[in-house]
Amino acid sequence: MAQRALSSFIGRTAWTCKRCRANQWIQRGQFSSTTTKKEELIIKAAPEIDLDQPRADGPARIIPASPSYFTGAPIFNDNLLLLQSLLSRYDFLPQVSPDQAPRMAWLRLSQYRSNTGERIAASKYAQILRILTRLNRIHPQLRPDAVSAVLEKFLRPSAAAIQQAKPGKVDEHGIAKGVGRRKESSASVRLVEGTGEILINGKSIVDVFPRLHDRESAMWPLKVSERIDKYNVFALVNGGGVTGQAEAITLGLAKALLVHEPALKPVLRRAGCVTRDPRRVERKKPGRVKARKRPTWVKR
Numbered sequence: 001m002a003q004r005a006l007s008s009f010i011g012r013t014a015w016t017c018k019r020c021r022a023n024q025w026i027q028r029g030q031f032s033s034t035t036t037k038k039e040e041l042i043i044k045a046a047p048e049i050d051l052d053q054p055r056a057d058g059p060a061r062i063i064p065a066s067p068s069y070f071t072g073a074p075i076f077n078d079n080l081l082l083l084q085s086l087l088s089r090y091d092f093l094p095q096v097s098p099d100q101a102p103r104m105a106w107l108r109l110s111q112y113r114s115n116t117g118e119r120i121a122a123s124k125y126a127q128i129l130r131i132l133t134r135l136n137r138i139h140p141q142l143r144p145d146a147v148s149a150v151l152e153k154f155l156r157p158s159a160a161a162i163q164q165a166k167p168g169k170v171d172e173h174g175i176a177k178g179v180g181r182r183k184e185s186s187a188s189v190r191l192v193e194g195t196g197e198i199l200i201n202g203k204s205i206v207d208v209f210p211r212l213h214d215r216e217s218a219m220w221p222l223k224v225s226e227r228i229d230k231y232n233v234f235a236l237v238n239g240g241g242v243t244g245q246a247e248a249i250t251l252g253l254a255k256a257l258l259v260h261e262p263a264l265k266p267v268l269r270r271a272g273c274v275t276r277d278p279r280r281v282e283r284k285k286p287g288r289v290k291a292r293k294r295p296t297w298v299k300r
Contacts, residue, residue: 066078067081068081072118073116073118073119073120073124074118075116075117075118076116076118076120076124076125076128079128080127080128080131082150083128083131083132083135083150084131086135086146086147086150087131087134087135090135090138090144090147093138093139093142093143094138094139094142095137095138095139096137096138096139096140097137097266098137098269099265099266099269101133101136101137102136102140104132104136104151104155105155105156106129106132106154106155106156107154107155107156108156109122109125111156111157112125112128128154132151132154135147135150135151136151168255168256168258168259169259170259170260173192174192174193175190175191175192176190176191176192176256176257176259176260177189177190177191177256177259178191178251178252178253178254178255178256178257178258178259179252179255180247180248180249180250180251180252180253180254180255180276181248181251181276182240182244182245182247182248182250182251182276182277183240183241183244183247183279183280183281184239184240184241184244185237185238185239185240185241185244185245185247185248186237186238186239186248187235187236187237187245187248187249187251187252188235188236188237188252189233189234189235189249189252189253189255189256190233190234190235190256191231191232191233191234191253191256191257191259191260192231192232192234193230193231193232193260194230194231194232195229195232196228196229196230196231196232197232197233198219198232198233199233199234199235200218200233200235200236200237200249201235201236201237205218205219208245209242209245209246211242214242214243214246215246217243217246217247217250218235218246218247218249218250218253219233219253220250220271220273221250221253221254221257221268221271221273222253222257224267224268224271224273225257225261225264225267225268227257227261231257231260233253235249235252235253237249247277250273251273251274251276251277253273254268254273254274255274258274
């Protein structure tokens, strides 16, 4: 008795569902209300495409304008291909030295991501920066207009004010100031002509830097330019460790020395004293002992 009632309920439910679907089809206009159960909905396939004959309504499929359309980062790939083509085309042109190349402020990684709307890795964006730096070293008088137009697209907004470096000045007491940074350390160095006296935070350099390597690193600009006995150095340094403080003094001292003698820039650049070192300690990762070191694994 229970099975008969269940089967009748299922039959009424199925008929109700069929009637609801028929009403929906009628409302959509797929077939009229006079359609019988024996009549079926006929679906016609689209006509075959003859690839040999040109179509009046356009091509069989839309061809993307960019070959990088189906990649994960089409705009970045287009920019990279464009820069590589320019580099291969104008690689034979004369170059200037890095210190004589025009000063350019390129887009930061965050700004480039915002402009393109693509999540570009820092290592990939570094490829673009390397090519831009190489193209920027082409002699300004021989640089093609196509290269200059592309370089302007990668300039940082309001880069005109950034490109002009602030000239250092020697005050009325003959003191030149330079600021240097490394890791978490920052140093303010004052350089004046004298007999070679060196004070760091009011102490002797031997007391501040017991290691010989740190002392030589701090005074490297004067040593490489042979000016150790010509200037007195007074530095204030804070933050970071001993090595970071010594390298911060290196950069600050080089900047102050360039204020007195700008002609020493090629010598200091070859010695690596002019460029700011952006390297920092890589952060510790979750589940690891340090940045990349994994915990010791023992099978048993």
